[in-house]
Amino acid sequence: MELTRRWQGWVFVGPALLVTLALFAAPMVMVVLTSLYRRSGGLTDRTVSFDNYVRLATDSTIHQALWNSIEVVALTVIFSTLIAYPFAYIIAYKVPQKWQALVLLLTVVPFWTSYVVRSYSWLLVLAKNGVINQTLVSWGIIAEPLTMANTRFATVLAFVHFFVMVSTLTIYASLRQIPKNLGLAARDLGASPLNVFIRITLPLSIPGVVVGAFLTFVLAIGDYITPQIVGGGNELVLPQLLMLQVSRMGDFPLAAAMALVLLVIVAVVYAVSAKHLTLERRR
């Protein structure tokens, strides 16, 4: 009986385990192995070495690209959260409950378009003869078009537009789980609305903020498309440098090592924020 139950467990877990091994563990082992090879004379030298990691540790160009990535992603996380929080708050507490599902749906609808198309759309909006510049010039606010496309500003703006929705949904989910009684009790005891927000609502919604920030960080730190399309290649982030190694040199070993660096960064951020990474209400 005990044996049968154990086998039942394996039968249920087995398919998921096999899929994970085949589609995650095995490729990951291959990436790690590839990162230990090196590109030499136009070919891949399969002698195991740490050359790529030594280069990652010592090459100031790679450090600069990594720093660019961290700066861009940090700005994205900060602005996404600052915009998403009040938006989620309004949906959760100011919009009548019967309309909330519809508002959430409307929040998501613009993101059903292709990510690439949306990035190119931003490029056209921010271009020198784009909507913003044309409007500002025609109103006489500026004499010459501003340079907005192909800049870090454009990359962060496109990222923020994209990730505000993620954070809105996670913060909203967190806000909705805060018992209304807590706020009512606090008000009853003389707390001002600001006090209720600072001492009850905000602390209890932190898990939603952290989940949104974490998802934003994970997706943005590895993103190649947005910096490439709207950033204009003027200031490379690490994924762009990684793609440069692959697309121009075929240097898969160095690219694999860079990919693992990104993975380690994500793991570190996960470790730091792990205790908040849940949308379930804590008791």
Added chain:
Amino acid sequence: MRKTQLTVSLAALSTSAFLLASCAGGSGDAASSSDSAASGDVQELNALVWCDHTDPELLAPFEEANNVKVNVRDYEGTGVALGILEQSQPGDWDVFVVDSVDVPRVAEAGILAPLSEDDFDFDQFFSEVQLPEIHQLDGTLYAVPEKFGYNTVAFNGANVDAEKMRDLSFLWDPELAGKIAIYDYYIPVMEFVGLELGIEPQNLTVDDLPAIEARLTELKAQAAQVGDVVSTQTALATGEVDVIVGGGEFSTSVLNAENPDLDWILPNQGGIRWQQAIGVLADSEKQDLATKFVQYIVSPEGQAALATSSCYWGMPANKNATLTDEQKDILRWDEQSAFIANSYPYYIPDADLDAAMLDVWTRVVVG
């Protein structure tokens, strides 16, 4: 309460769906082909190509005539193609489009199959692009020339004086500050910058790189963008920039119908001449079909479609390409002799110089 849970669940579900959708937004440049031959008892041919060979207008006639489906995967740079071949199983690929200058090293590595000269009418090819010293190894033909053009300067004639563009040094003029896009293929662009310094591509060495890096850094300071073919084309077409450094007919010809002001020029200092060749892979199990595809590509009809591919235009190697007069005008057919005389064949550095050039390039563009 159940309603609250439902709405929260909707939020979580929306997040998941959104994340899945965002993950699915890749560029996906893997194999593709026209659907014309996707039925019946169809053979398949796998071709590793530059993006101009992915145009269905080019592939469809061959597919229909031979009841074959051509799967194409595009790449940029021979290093990448060799990486893809390295990671593939023998026989995965049948046809290989490669920079002509790389044919000797690729043939020497045993990657290309020998071709029979009898299968091709070399009298139809422009004499300047036949280059048997490149396409043959020890007297054996390994690849056939198919297309050529120039890495030089493309510009918007409505905003930039074409006469000024004849001097390569004008690119560094403050007048062009913020109006330049740089094509992100480092080898031809760095060779082009080298021309401004009086360094001919074939004489470029590691010792020249500091001077080129300094000049390239100055050029980068002038640039609004560093990007691939499509993004630099977009920047020129939308007016974001007025000049593409490293661009040429491949940047502007396809846009000519929409905006005839978009033009290109070979400066007095010269330009870099690129040339593609096509061959059959040695491990292909479909040698005959692959050879037939190569013959189609260099035929007058195939050459016309390739020269005017939707990805980028370029001069056909076959002088009998069935192009219209208008298409020939856009390609500046009649001026090719002068252009060839004033341009340098695209020079591929050895692996060490190549790596050193990429290091310089990344230092400049990382910012």
